[in-house]
Amino acid sequence: MAKKLLSCLFLFFLLYSFSQKPSEESFKNIIFDIKFTTAGDQEIKKIDSIISICHQSGYKNCEAFGYLKIANIYNKNNDIKKAFYYTDLAEKKNLITSETDFEAVFYFYTIRSLLYQKLGERVKAIKMLDEVAGRVKDNSYFEYLLEWQYAGIYNEMGDRKKALKAYKNAYLKAKEYRKKQDPDIRNNLNKLSNSYKPIAYLGGMYQQAGKMDSAKIYIEEALRETKNIDEKGIQYTTSFYAGEYYLQVGDYKKAQHHLLICKNIVVYHYKSQNNHEAVIENLINLYGKMGQKDSANYYSKELLALKSSNEAQNKEQKDILDKRQATEDNIKKKERKTLMYICAGLLTGMICVVLYFFYFKKGKTENTIPSEIISGQDNDLFEQVTMLAKENNPEFLTRFNDYCPGFSEKLLEIENFKSSEIRFCAYLYLNFSTKDIAEYTFTSVRTVQTKKYRLRKKLNIPNEADIYLWFRDLMK
Incomplete structure (x- = not known):
């Protein structure tokens, strides 16, 4: 209620x-x-x-x-x-x-x-992190978050030297961020509390390196600094690394206290795969050292079930990402193949032009060109115009006006069209479908449909009339 x-x-x-x-x-x-x-x-x-x-x-x-x-x-x-x-x-x-x-x-x-x-x-x-790394300078909040995330990846990769350096940077930048806060920080409470996380992570990193004195300093600082912060994420992080530290130094009572806090948080609030598995692994280790075999076996079974579930979910997501990557690769292959065909076509065309000038035009003294040659030129020009249209090439309209002289002038007699509108009309004159125009001009089908509708209004083309035939009739 x-x-x-x-x-x-x-x-x-x-x-x-x-x-x-x-x-x-x-x-x-x-x-x-x-x-x-x-x-x-x-x-x-x-x-x-x-x-x-x-x-x-x-x-x-x-x-x-x-x-x-x-x-x-x-x-x-x-x-x-x-x-x-x-x-x-x-x-x-x-x-x-x-x-x-x-x-x-x-x-x-x-x-x-x-x-x-x-x-x-x-x-x-x-x-992903490299994409934004160069844009976070002079902003301690973004800098500490970025360093903290880099550190986690380096740690998983086994590069502890880089991980420790990144955690140190995150710790210092987070401290710098907290010092810069204005008295009124209501809107930044979540960000502020989150900035305490690097303390415990740095303590955990020193612990992994076997530097227990340094680890103790940062673990105790984390427990002290976050004592009054009512935020589950901070409580989890601090308790987790404190639990690991006390487990390693043999203070099993304190280790159990902090690890059970973590267990409660991951069950009800923080169900992240890595966090959940890490807590259970530490509990198995703890109860094994305490000689409590039943508890250790219970958590061992829970860990197996959790890993099985996570592996299934991760496999499903990886399959989705792999399919998406395969689709993108196929598209790139098709684009490369199409480009090769275009290049081959252009090369063939150039060879034909060269042959024409050297073998057909040579020795002709009359200025009159036979109609079959003109027809061939028109076909070549049409192919060039079509190719430029498909590439959305800026030269398209210029070449189109060569192919279809008077088209732009006739449209301007009816209405004071912009160059982009005449370009759109040229696409329609070439009989490209709505879907084709959308693809070649990198716009949506809906946008092309809207442009067609507005064009009908400007040119007073009746709804029942075929807009493609209208443009054909314009040039008769």
């Missing part, structure tokens, strides 16, 4: 906010304020509602943030397929462009990187 009431109040707030036409920034703040670690289906529905309003208001950046937040929630809940779907959706809707707010672009690439990392595609994961 309480959840339904809260949902109703939230929808009422959105409707009221929409009626007041708030800024895009205010909607972004609402999305940021939704707690990531505890988010689930209810929060996804709320974000969906905000996306709908942002779409209607033309707030593209806010719409992109919404899809990426949903993708990250599904990633956190170990649903990689849906996470990929929402990052793909943001891309397909043309929300990630050079004009998009950089923060949205940054999240797009870093979320994609995390997803590839989970699938073991570490080269692709690093490539």
Whole structure:
């Protein structure tokens, strides 16, 4: 009952906010304020509602943030397929462009990187981060997030030297970010609390390197700094590395305390594959050392079931990505093949022209050219014009006017057309279909249909008349 009431109040707030036409920034703040670690289906529905309003208001950046937040929630809940779907959706809707707010672009690439990392595609994961690495200078928030993510990939690849360096950089940049905060940080609470994560990660890195004194310093700093932060993600990270540290130094009571906190969080809130498996592996190790075989066996069975489920899901997603890659490769092969055919055709045409000049035209004294030669030239010119049209070449209209003299002048007598409109009319005169024009001009079928409709209005072409025949009749 309480959840339904809260949902109703939230929808009422959105409707009221929409009626007041708030800024895009205010909607972004609402999305940021939704707690990531505890988010689930209810929060996804709320974000969906905000996306709908942002779409209607033309707030593209806010719409992109919404899809990426949903993708990250599904990633956190170990649903990689849906996470990929929402990052793909943001891309397909043309929300990630050079004009998009950089923060949205940054999240797009870093979320994609995390997803590839989970699938073991570490080269692709690093490539995603490299795409935005050069654009985050002088912004400590983006810099620490980027370094932190690089460190995780390097660590998985076994390059501990690079991982340690990246974690150190992330730690320093996160500290720098916290110092720069203004007194009023309401809109940055999630970002601020998140910036404490590198402390524990750095402690964990020193622990892996066997430098337990350094590990102790950072683990204790993490426990101290995050003690009063009510955010499950921070609690998980700090407790996980604290649990590992105490397990290694033989303080099993403290290790059990922190690892059970992590277990509770991954079961109810933080279902990420890597996190879940890591906690269970540590619990198996802990109970093995404590001599509690039943508990160790219980978690061993749970780990096997979890790995089996994750492998099946990851295989399915990898198959989807492999199919998509294969499709893209086939398209590129076809394009290369088509280009080869075009080049071969051009070469043949050039040879024919050379032969014509040397063997047919040589020795002719009369200026009159036989009709069959003119016909051949017209065919050659037609092929050139058609090829330029298909390539959307800027020279198309110039060559078309050579092929069809007077076409542009006749249109300008009827209406003061722009060059782009005459170009579109030329495509219709050449009898290209709506689908062909859309493909050659890199626009949608709907856009071409709209242009046709507007053209009919300007030229007073009746709806029942064939627009292609109309243009043919124009030149008679």
